[in-house]
Amino acid sequence: MPASTPRRIVVTGLGVTSPVGGDVPTTWEALLAGRSGVRRLEQEWAADLPVQIAGQAAVEPTEIIDRVKARRLDRTSQFALVAATEAWADAGLADAEGLDPERLGVAFASGIGGVTTLLANHDTLKEKGPRRVSPLAVPMLMPNAPAATVSLHLGARAFASTPVSACASGNEAISLGLDQLRLGRADVVVCGGTEAAIHPLNIAAFANMMALSKTASGPDGGDPTTVSRPWDTGRDGFVLGEGAGCVVLETEEHALARGARIYATVLGAGVTADAHDIAQPDPEGRGGTRAIKRAIAEGDVDPATVAHVNAHATSTPQGDIAEGLMLHAVLGSHATDVVVTSTKSMTGHLLGGAGALEAVATVLALHHRVSPPTINLDDQDPAVELDIAIKARDLPQGDIVALNNSFGFGGANVAVAFGSV
Structure with missing residues (x-):
């Protein structure tokens, strides 16, 4: 660590919702067991697509968060809220006292943002006219909606930032949180990334640029769980997934003062x-x-x-x-x-x-x-x-x-x- 930034930064909370589990324990157990969450798409709209498999979330976010609240959030924000809430509780902050909201920040990323909200409201505009477009469309589809949702939920007032760097976005949110903590702009930062891009337009676009694997697509395409095969000679593209991950970062001084469990340090x-x-x-x-x-x-x-x-x-x-x-x-x-x-x-x-x-x-x-x-x-x-x-x-x-x-x-x-x- 550079001499000018002596603060040690630690990880105190973890949250996840993924294709292999709806929380950290189930996701981690599935990963260790080598279980795939890639499945065949059963939606009617998938029938004519060149790729008909994806890593859909193992647990629907509406099974975890309030359904009324969920209707006001794009699926990206729903996933972010699920993961951040778990990480917050895991860090022992849900019942913590004395945390200054002006020393609490959020860095939550998305590579594409609320694309399903955008496309759904575009369809509504074409089919039913402008008066039927949702008044919540813009706050739902904007790229910073997940960060804003988490900030509102936790009362975080230091900052709510949204790195958007395609597939590097989630990791960049952690880098941003690390920087803000080392600069002394916060004591705690909730960092994460989220995506909900399983939609026919996105699948068709990725497939047409030859980025997605087309193996196991179609009604007789074979086992979808075998398709994502990094480093194998038979690999031919990635499999689209959805979900969110979240880590709570703190200065070591702050974590030790409240007796927090520390999972790891963030070195650089x-x-x-x-x-x-x-x-x-x-x-x-x-x-x-x-x-x-x-x-x-x-x-x-x-x-x-x-x-x-x-x-x-x-x-x-x-x-x-x-x-x-x-x-x-x-x-x-x-x-x-x-x-x-x-x-x-x-x-x-x-x-x-x-x-x-x-x-x-x-x-x-x-x-x-x-x-x-x-x-x-x-x-x-x-x-x-x-x-x-x-x-x-x-x-x-x-x-x-x-x-x-x-x-x-x-x-x-x-x-x-x-x-x-």
Whole structure:
């Protein structure tokens, strides 16, 4: 950590709603067991789509939050509220006294935002006229709605910020929270990412740009749980997922003063841009390499202490190889000693929610000293020289570091380094 920013930042709360579970315990148990949440889409609108599978949320948010309140929120905000409420309670803050709301911030990201609200109201405008468009359409569809929803729910008055960096958004929210805490602008920041983009337009658009896997689509397409296969020679694109992840970050001083449980420390973060292509990663991974280097440099991390990586690894042909190059560029020969996993093999790709969900998995891996597996890796691409866990794998004892990588369209790169406690 730089000498000018001596504050230690810790993780005290976790929240999740995902394709494999409606909360942290069920999601973590499913990840360790290697259970996929990818399913066939049963909606009528999916029948003519080129891709008919997705990682739909395991639990509908309306089963958790009040239905009347839910009707005033886009699905992205519903997911954010579920994850943030769980993380808040898990941190022991639901019943905490004396927390200054002006020292409480929110950084909650979304890559696409309230697209389903936008499209539904556009349909209403065409079919029923302008008077039938919802007066809540704008506050529901705006990209900062999830952050605003969480801020209103918790009474957070320090700030409510919304990083929008495609698939790196959720991880960038954690980087932003880390910065705000180190700058002394808050004592607690609720950080997360959310996405709800399972809609025919989004699926058709991603499919037509050859980003989604078309395996197992159609009525006789096979087993959808085997489709997301990072680093496998048979990978042909990602699987769209939905949900949210959330972490509560605090200064260590604040956490210790209230006797909070500490899961992990946040050592550093790196944010860079490729300036290479609007959709394709730099094939040499130079932007991502700089992000990882910055994260470990900011945290004064000895690369030899990195024991685990939750990789971005979406199951795309180019992206998976580029990330392997990044890890070798940063860690050198130690790269093959690190246990690497891609939880997207089970959850699919949550876009703006991916980095936050995977941050929760990274923190839990450190806390429990075990890495979740990567499923569906039957034939590892020889171009990827990494030690990829195909079963849950124990991590070393002692002081270790884990990396959470996220890379997005537009060349956005974010890496966050977490440390054990």
